[in-house]
Amino acid sequence: MKLAYWMYAGPAHIGTLRIASSFRNVHAIMHAPLGDDHFNVMRSMLERERDFTPVTTSVVDPHVLARGSREKVVNNISQKEDLQNFVDRASSYSESDVILADVNHYRINELQAADKTLEQIVRYYLDKARREGFLNRSLTDDPSANIIGISTPGFHNQHDCRELKRLLSEPRISINQIIPEGEFLKNLKDLPRAWFNIVPYREMGLMAANFLEKEYGMPHILTTPIGILNTADFIAQISKIVNLWSFSLIEKKVNYDLYVENQTKFVSQATWFSKSIDCQNLAGKEAAVSGDATHAAAITKILVREMGIRVSCSGTYCKHDADWFNEQVQGLCDETIITEDHIEIGDTIARIEPSAIFGTQMERHIGKRLDIPCGVISSPVHIQNFPLGYRPFLGYEGTNQISDLIYNSFNLGMEDHLLDVFGGHDTKEVNIKSLSTEKNNIHWSYDAESELKKIPGFFFAKQNNISTITVDVMYAAKEKLSS
């Protein structure tokens, strides 16, 4: 037993439900007690989903349990056999395919379960198509790709997907399929027709991609196109893969260098921004980064390599991916922190006192507590992370969005600080008539009064054992604090 207050990733069944409700014609049935379907509420409210969430709870009540499954729950294997029997019988009754989600609630979390469920579904349908002779193994005529891992309610997933399509359109890569979001299961048999797979978030989709590589020889690109450098790398990898086949299939080689250059220099504002003067002011400032492995690693790279900002500490709650994460941020930050314990992360941030934090909603709250500005760059999410406007993290538009986020986070912090130093947010209080009517023994001159508004607090005086506040003391305090 462990005393727990907060978790970053949800429980396993949430992952499975995410995949199930992303596919077009899939319905998930949970044999569960009342209330376990709060996933429906989350999805409906966060994504402002217009349609009913395709998840139903087949309510378990004491009578059901009394009929025998009580004892068997303790033994996981028996339970699985029990449910598998149920699934097999259900398949014979209904026209739809019935699959039992193969996830162990105690061992894996939401992300791992989603990954596994997606792989399970892909495998099931490809195996079925192969058995029944429907599998089409011929590659598409023109270069095409599958995007694996866009799901609901993912962090800016919808926007990222749109941007990926845009990113692939100029190099004329068509989209074969996007799974699971919005895809029909019957189309899964055509997955192997694409030239390669793209996995934008390694937490969700890697297992399916590995399966497709092993069974169908499909290469996949693991680089996430977040940031100028990563996006260029992403495109370079695409051209490499395309050129493997292009000569025989489309009788020419492709070169996207000009595209990348144009985008980097002119379409994305990020490169120019990092050269501009106000970005130079950010150089040397310190940041702390935390989140899922994909986003935390990518943001760390952007901060250090593209904007010259120092990252004191970078971390992730994806413990199972620690090796990959450490490898990615090696040399880019002073220390790494791999943990699911938000208290540990909070203590670390409190210790380093960065100028800005880039993390999840939990880090945003840590930032509020410590009075450090925070930009949100990863799930877990709140409703603010589902903006109606177009806000991708991937691709060239993504670089603009991220630059804005970084700049504003640092600057808002500066702004608050300066406002504190120079005496408050309202500088219009020139007329102090009210004080003359107060029965006060102390009389403040008008000038002193206005100076009073600029004091950064008597704290400074106390610290320096000063008992009489003169104008000199006030100025000294202001100087001390603005340095």
Add this chain to the structure above:
Amino acid sequence: VKNFEIPAFECETGNYHTFCPISCVAWLYKKIEDSFFLVIGTKTCGYFLQNALGVMIFAEPRYAMAKLEEGDISAQLNDHEELKKICLQIKNDRNPSVIIWIGTCTTEIIKMDLEGIAPKLEKQIGIPIIVARANGLDYAFTQGEDTVLAAMAHRCPKYKNSELRQEPTNKIDNSSQIKINNSSNNNFIYERIELPKSKLVLFGSLPSSVASQLNLELKRQSILVLGWLPSQRYNELPSLGEGIYVCGVNPFLSRTATTLMRRRKCQLIGSPFPIGPDGTRAWIEKICSVFNKTPVGLNERENQIWKAVQDYTRIIKGKSIFFMGDNLLEISLARFLIRCGMVVYEIGIPYMDKRYQVAELLFLQQTCKKMNTPLPRIVEKPDNYSQVQRMHELKPHLAITGMAHANPLEARNINTKWSVEFTFAQIHGFSNVQDILELVTRPLRCRSGIMSDFQSLSKQT
């Protein structure tokens, strides 16, 4: 002779959505200020509460999860030792007056002996431990509060007859204050005649301001409430026992009522619930009749409220409403809205204790007769899918529904209101009538020009 024919209702035993009963932690920890709630469950429970508490969770609420892991489930670890470690940690960090263990589905299934471990642990760590089983296998949503209060009832001190003064005679002076003019400095001193406390304990968790309002209403009838279950602080639990009358303020507290009657030997006052001016009046009237007091000024008070909310009732008169059902407040809310002039097509409700709600059901019947509207269909354990189909046919003006269905129904041009808002809004007493009507009328008032042209904003049916 009372006519005990209550409205017919059916049980659909369908698949419906409501919140898990451990959600009661979200409001009970705030109500009982020196409490600490320990939910003993799995990641699923923790994740749900984390989302339910929302941003409150960052304010370090007096709540935590004892997260069960594989070792606990397969009985490899000693439950007693594990729980002891956790409770000691809680004692060190927060030092509450009481720790309330919330049992969940998992503890039910693995038959963890919480009731056996708690008394021993209580002696060891020196803090009272109350065990309440609020799990989704047996209960729905607000019934979580019911299980906690029923468990707490056992901890109330025993009422001794000598504690209170004798019941006063009927002819009591209604004024409880005498004005004395102190001429020396022209100030008035008010000397109070202490009204003896009536042997009345109210049960149900309400915000203190609302509880005070209800206390005040009863005080106006010369009935001073002895105490509330739950009280603001654990150490202020009211005395219970033979001779004490108890009365509930919420319809989902049937287990608490039963415990108070059977185990603590109190007398239950059955009445409609104080929701809406009609309900509040009926509730006060019933209590008055039990204590042999003639109610004073109640009719005027009720009429005054009806007059004050005329603008709202005008908007909803004649409009129809459909309750999908999830928080067990449905019968009272429906009865009130019928009195306002609405037509209720269907009342879905997760569970209804017919005995505990008998007065409310009768009142519903009477109200329908008075307003000349048909009796609504009452469906226990409704099937949400079938309800949506029925709503498409019936086309109610307003659907009261959970958050899982609200957006999709809006996209299909059915006005909705979240049922959960009624759980957390202040809806009891005379003073809060406007609040309920504000909630109900807002979706009906909000319809702006652009939306009315679209039949459906969904591509699906």
